[in-house]
Amino acid sequence: MIQNKSRVNYETHGDAMVIRFSGEIDHHSAVDVRTGIDEKLMMERPPRVFLELSGVEFMDSSGLGLIMGRFALVHRYGGKLAVLDPAPAVQKILLLAGMERMIPIRYSTKNQRKEGKGQ
Amino acid sequence: MTRTRVDFSAAVENEMEMTLPALSVNEGMARAAVAAFCAQLNPTAVELADLKCAVSEAVTNCIVHAYRESAGDIRLNVKLCEGRLVQVEIRDRGCGIPDVRQAREPLFTTDAQGERSGMGFTVMESFCDSVKVHSRVGKGTTVTLLKRLHR
Ligand SMILES: Nc1ncnc2c1ncn2[C@@H]1O[C@H](COP(=O)(O)OP(=O)(O)OP(=O)(O)O)[C@@H](O)[C@H]1O
Ligand SMILES: [Mg+2]
Numbered sequence: 001m002i003q004n005k006s007r008v009n010y011e012t013h014g015d016a017m018v019i020r021f022s023g024e025i026d027h028h029s030a031v032d033v034r035t036g037i038d039e040k041l042m043m044e045r046p047p048r049v050f051l052e053l054s055g056v057e058f059m060d061s062s063g064l065g066l067i068m069g070r071f072a073l074v075h076r077y078g079g080k081l082a083v084l085d086p087a088p089a090v091q092k093i094l095l096l097a098g099m100e101r102m103i104p105i106r107y108s109t110k111n112q113r114k115e116g117k118g119q
Numbered sequence: 120m121t122r123t124r125v126d127f128s129a130a131v132e133n134e135m136e137m138t139l140p141a142l143s144v145n146e147g148m149a150r151a152a153v154a155a156f157c158a159q160l161n162p163t164a165v166e167l168a169d170l171k172c173a174v175s176e177a178v179t180n181c182i183v184h185a186y187r188e189s190a191g192d193i194r195l196n197v198k199l200c201e202g203r204l205v206q207v208e209i210r211d212r213g214c215g216i217p218d219v220r221q222a223r224e225p226l227f228t229t230d231a232q233g234e235r236s237g238m239g240f241t242v243m244e245s246f247c248d249s250v251k252v253h254s255r256v257g258k259g260t261t262v263t264l265l266k267r268l269h270r
Contacts, residue, residue: 026146034234058172059172060172089165093242096242
């Protein structure tokens with residue numbers, strides 16, 4: 001019944017860590033997943049981090065805060081962070097917030113059809 | 120429940136009211152309930168997603184700011200009006216906003232520590248047709264979202 005569940009999983013490819021979110025990112029779930037992500041990042045300190053958002057069904061401004069907070073953390077230890085394959089509704093709010101001026105948004109070939117579509 | 124009218128006197132065709140405790144777990148519940156109630160107007164997927172996001176912003180603000188993560192009630196009132204107009208009122212009895220104009224500015228936040236982006240009101244404004252904020256310090260805040268559905 002309660003739907004604001006967000007799941008996070010991690011994949012490492014060489015020096016890059018892909019953090020894949022699925023489900024709903026709001027204030028409730030952001031608080032829930034934040035500590036786990038930060039522990040993982042601080043332990044492994046990957047030089048490149050991708051927040052993969054293609055499986056995100058809902059995101060509000062708390063998600064913006066979550067992304068900016070992780071960006072700042074990775075930046076502080078000298079790494080780089082980009083957003084990867086945001087779902088259309090996520091892309092819409094990222095662009096609304098002007099996030100692309102601060103954090104790169106990347107599209108992998110497998111998700112290229114989503115590029116630029118917004119909503 | 121007495122049927123009231125929306126500000127610009129469009130007749131109310133259906134109405135829902137719910138009160139939820141200010142718990143973050145209810146953020147998903149609140150936006151899902153509003154979306155389920157509005158589904159009878161056959162909104163587009165994008166309209167529904169936008170409305171859910173705007174409601175989520177207002178409800179989260181009650182939990183994070185109005186009650187500062189302590190106990191309190193959030194009252195939601197949804198009116199479906201003639202002309203495919205949806206009005207959602209989100210009311211708290213929390214701390215209130217001293218300067219509403221400043222609060223509505225993009226990037227303004229009183230909670231930078233909490234990783235807030237200060238974009239909540241901007242999201243509400245761009246995903247709805249109008250956003251009204253009525254607030255009194257020490258009394259609480261009412262946010263009124265209006266969205267007209269097309270087709
Ligand atoms: N219901 C409320 N009660 C008291 N203060 C509020 C309320 N809603 C908003 N505010 C004030 O207005 C400011 C701006 O709100 P807004 O939602 O735009 O940004 P935010 O909540 O700070 O950040 P974000 O929504 O991006 O996480 C808040 O920081 C807070 O000071
Ligand atoms: Mg907010």
